[in-house]
């Protein structure tokens with residue numbers, strides 16, 4: 001009897017362990033790349049993104065969109081696309097992912113990208129793989145304890161599931177409050193795994209080369225929050241690789257989560273956002289309703305007169321956006337300056353290995369979307385320089401061997417932005 005029960009328990013535990021991977025639910029899914037052959041097709045796609053909770057748009061630009069589609073929704077989309085007479089390519093999602101998720105081991109590698117030795121990978125440490133929440137926080141806390149004179153580790157608040165929205169302040173004297181702050185955040189959308197690393201890399205480089213960055217840090221504090229949405233991020237590691245929103249549960253409702261980048265108090269829920277809880281762009285019950293949004297907003301508004309630059313790092317697409325993102329008709333009074341600063345950052349990024357970013361407003365290049373941090377920082381708080389970056393990638397997974405290169409090229413861009421803080 002006990003033996004039988006024990007065996008059953010073992011089987012259950014085993015099944016539990018083998019079943020729960022973050023890609024399970026994507027078996028049979030397709031990745032559609034749709035080429036918009038006209039303005040009306042683009043407008044149609046924008047409409048679908050906001051009203052259709054079953055289509056997950058990974059990327060939506062004026063020229064093309066990338067959509068993740070479940071087997072049940074696939075016939076519906078096929079009919080739509082054929083009716084619109086629009087060209088597209090469909091590829092099994094798992095096939096696409098396996099190309100990126102192969103764990104690179106010395107013996108498996110046969111192309112030049114994979115010739116990295118084990119020791120080199122180990123030397124890359126946290127920048128050689130995709131760390132979990134606890135590893136990111138341990139890394140931040142270790143940076144602070146190694147550099148107590150220059151660095152403070154703190155929590156901006158807690159999430160719905162009780163995790164910390166953790167920040168690092170970096171300056172030439174952690175006891176003083178410099179006149180200017182450059183604020184840099186990542187990890188707003190759970191699935192954009194490269195972004196916390198790119199932000200953490202900035203902190204790491206600054207602290208390891210303080211002498212070289214003396215002039216950048218003159219009268220300026222750099223405040224980094226690598227992981228704004230730790231609940232969503234952890235969920236992408238354990239359950240659903242492509243989870244975007246936070247993990248706010250509403251009692252009795254089956255859909256979960258708010259899009260933090262639709263929840264800020266600028267033209268909240270105006271366009272490109274939805275009041276359907278099941279939508280990927282659900283804007284929440286009110287502006288700033290989410291714990292993560294209010295943690296960030298509280299910090300920024302308390303420091304609004306010192307913060308001269310706000311950078312929100314996302315992925316993917318290789319874009320630098322400046323306000324306004326909520327409407328194509330809303331023009332920032334300082335758009336020429338914003339454009340030229342962004343262009344300079346793009347030039348610095350390109351110097352590392354030729355990666356080319358496009359610069360503009362997200363409403364102009366992508367789609368109109370309200371409630372973003374960029375519009376809030378610029379429009380509500382009067383922070384003079386506010387940008388959103390979309391890092392490189394073909395989807396939300398970046399090859400592990402590419403992490404360090406993206407971190408390095410992005411670093412060049414981030415430093416260029418930060419250099420402009422001294423203008424204010």
Ligand code: 0X9
Pocket residue numbers: 058059189261314315316321324325326362363367368369370371372373374375388390
């Ligand atoms: O839609 C977003 O939140 C951002 N793109 S992402 O693919 N990472 O989700 C772009 C936001 C640009 N800013 C505003 N629209 N305000």
Ligand code: ZN
Pocket residue numbers: 188189192314315
């Ligand atoms: Zn994003």
